[in-house]
Amino acid sequence: MKQVWQEQLPVNHIQRIQPVSGGDVNQAYKVETSDDTYFLLVQPNRSEDFYAAEIAGLEKFEEAGITAPQVVGSGEIEGDAYLLLTYLEEGGRGDQRDLAKLVAKMHSNQQPEGRFGFEMPHEGGDHSFDNDWCDTWSELFINQRMDVLCEGLIEQGNWTEADRETYQEVREVMVQALDKHRSKPSLLHGDMWGGNHMYLKDGSPALFDPSPFYGDREFDLGVTKAFGAFSPEFYEAYDKHYPLSEGADFRIEFYKLYILMVHLLKFGGMYAHSVDRSMQTILNG
Numbered sequence: 001m002k003q004v005w006q007e008q009l010p011v012n013h014i015q016r017i018q019p020v021s022g023g024d025v026n027q028a029y030k031v032e033t034s035d036d037t038y039f040l041l042v043q044p045n046r047s048e049d050f051y052a053a054e055i056a057g058l059e060k061f062e063e064a065g066i067t068a069p070q071v072v073g074s075g076e077i078e079g080d081a082y083l084l085l086t087y088l089e090e091g092g093r094g095d096q097r098d099l100a101k102l103v104a105k106m107h108s109n110q111q112p113e114g115r116f117g118f119e120m121p122h123e124g125g126d127h128s129f130d131n132d133w134c135d136t137w138s139e140l141f142i143n144q145r146m147d148v149l150c151e152g153l154i155e156q157g158n159w160t161e162a163d164r165e166t167y168q169e170v171r172e173v174m175v176q177a178l179d180k181h182r183s184k185p186s187l188l189h190g191d192m193w194g195g196n197h198m199y200l201k202d203g204s205p206a207l208f209d210p211s212p213f214y215g216d217r218e219f220d221l222g223v224t225k226a227f228g229a230f231s232p233e234f235y236e237a238y239d240k241h242y243p244l245s246e247g248a249d250f251r252i253e254f255y256k257l258y259i260l261m262v263h264l265l266k267f268g269g270m271y272a273h274s275v276d277r278s279m280q281t282i283l284n285g
Helices: 003-008 048-064 096-107 137-156 161-180 218-225 232-241 248-267 269-284
Strands: 014-020 027-033 037-043 071-077 080-086 186-188 197-199 205-207 213-215
Touching (some): 048 071, 096 205, 096 232, 137 161, 161 269, 218 248
Antiparallel strands (some): 014 027, 186 213
16 A cells, blocks of 8 residues: 555554455555554545545444444545544354344434434445435335336346336335335444445454445345345344334335345346346235
8 A cells, every 4th residue: 555545544553554355346455553553444546535424434433332333533545535444353253142142233323313323424335325304114125225226227227117117016015015114214234235244253243334324224134134044043032132013024125125126226237136036026926
């Protein structure tokens, strides 16, 4: 990394900056100083606003007592956005039941005014969502997320008009189901796939890389189920700490479809079959 980064990062006595794995959106580095170690995320050719929502989410995690990295600083260097975080030392394997308890604790924090959305938009690198405040979960999830993904897939050429027609049928099923369900605006991680949690050296779980907003907690659970990284014990423990309401299994498929559509938009046709299968699961009810 260029010398200018060592000079402008808001920490002193930097000894080494080395690349580490950090997901598919950011460049990631481990920053070692004479006093401490930090985690640096970099998003090339983006303004510092790119990390605004993640910063807000991590601050809300801290307020809620959710184990996660803490924000040290953020900004822009040579046209690249950066976010500097405390470094969490990964340990061995942990217990997914403890992870479920942590996620349930996060979800127990609700938006004080009972509204769905967030104070800033979601920026996903190749897609974005407004997160405008809404009075109903259906309005936020269907109008601001699913409809946006549908149009994006059409514009990109991954979907045809026939796919749009199928989506409209699925949309009607989802709207009717959500109208019957009483959603509460929980604090959501927003991207709860298996790569966004870890276990520390004492075995306790931690969350990171949030795409936060206030929404129905079943959303996060749907994302966990899309790629099979969570054990049956996770879901049993979650339901023990924060029981789900009737019909949850069916509605959770909506959120599996959501994340699969995001991946189809981002990575292309390799996810087309999974998206089609999820839509048929919803239509077959």
